[in-house]
Amino acid sequence: MCAAWLYTRPQELEGAGSVQYTDADGSYQIHLAKSSERFEPPKVVNVKCEPGEEYRFPLCVTFYDSRTGENVSHSMAKKIKYSQISFEQPENSAYPWRATEPVYSGARPDAALTSFMDFVLESGSSRIIWTLGMTNGDTIRLYLDMEIEEIPVMHYYPEDTLMQTAEELQALVDEVDRTIPPETIVYLHLPAVTYTGDLTIDQHPINLCGSEEGRTVFTGHIYVTTMAEKRINYFDHIDFLGSRDRIGISAADRVHLTDCTISGWKTGVLAYGDTWVNAMHCRWENNQIGFHFNADNADGSRVSHTQYTGNQFIGNGTAVLLENVPTDISLKFADCRFAGNEVDIDNRCRQELDISQAVFE
Known part of the structure; x- marks a missing residue:
């Protein structure tokens, strides 16, 4: 009788990254990790941060049957009564770690619950504690230690660096390739000039920042072939103005465009x-094809942002051509305007889209 009481009394379990859990129906491995893939989660996660930047990544709780290895998150999610996330972090921090409410996410369908962690460099290292209260009274605590490391950053400005012509700019990019360590983030703060030649970014990822005093303009072809595993080339506040027989930007590595104009090209961005290429608050005008997504060799691991908020597609032949998109996650075109295009969206690969908040004229 005493043994039966001990077996049925509520359990309290704790583990770093994972825990073995048994209830009346079976035995399970519970993982806390940045994805829902089947692997042994780390106990410590190292995160590199750039000063002044905001960061977000998902944490997933996933259940596996200990005997078969089968993912049983959907059935086990019904046994979760409540879920809470807390942090062990410096007191009175001006930038404390934060977490979104743990919920089921269609973007990570194999996980029982997903929450997004929000932080900055100044948040500092922290322990994330995820507590699950089960319907049978059991309590499960999973934790991960987050170690924050500052990323080195280099800024180049036109006041002290030659970058007035396309040739000078290419020479600077080539110098970065030769002299700057791969882990260093590089910003080129461009002057308000028109670059008439082509530009190739083929080794070290580069962030191109347009002038704050006027518009920086490129009329040549931009090649991006850096193939940096975890880095993104950011292009901000720039006009790409071309001819109808050329491509404006061809990207074989990740590019994010913000507040840019892409106008007059055979294909604006390929x-x-x-x-993966993302664009927000950009104007695509008078192109034969504005944005052409044809990532035919991608496996989805490089997807970085599925929001295409605030873009304007005006007077293009085809505004958006989706031929191969390496994700099943919906692309969201909130606050986008499509006007005067022959074709607004040619969705050849039948990519899932959210155009509920877009305007078509």
Whole structure:
């Protein structure tokens, strides 16, 4: 009788990254990790941060049957009564770690619950504690230690660096390739000039920042072939103005565009190979094809952002051509405007889209 009481009394379990759990129906491995893939989660996660930047990544709770290895998150999620996330972090931090409410996410369908962690460099290292209260009274605590490391950053400005012409800019990019360590983030703060030649970014990822005093303009072809595993080339506040027989930007590595104008090209932006390209608050005008997504060699691991908020597609032949998109996650075109295009969206690969908040004229 005493043994039966001990077996049925509520359990309290704790583990770093994972825990073995048994209830009346079976035995399970519970994982806490940045994805829902089947692997042994680390107990410590090292995160590299750039000063002044905001960061977010998902944490997933996933259940596996200990005997078969089968993912049983859907059935086990019904046994979770409540879920809470807390942090052991410096007191009175001006930038404390934060977490979104743990919920089921269609973007990570194999996980029982997903929550997004929000932090900055100044948040500092922290322990994330995820507590699960089960319907049978059991309590499970999983934790991960987050170690924050500052990323080195280099800034180049036109006041002290030659970058007035396309040739000078290419020479600077080539110098970065030769002299700057791969882990260093590089910003080129461009002057308000028109670059008439082509530019190739083929080794070290580069962030191109347009002038704050006027518009920086490129009329040549931009090649991005860096193939950096975890880095993104950011292009901000720039006009790419071209001719109808050329491609404006061809990207075989990840590129994010913000507040840019892409106008007058045969193809404004081409994403191809193993890559992901995102654009927000950009104007795509008078192109034969505005944005062409044809990442036919990508496996989805390089997807970085599926929001395409605030873009305007005006007077293009085809505004958006989706030929190969390496994700099943919906692309969201919130606050986008499509006007005067012959074709607004040519969705050849039948990519899932959210155009509920877009305007078509």
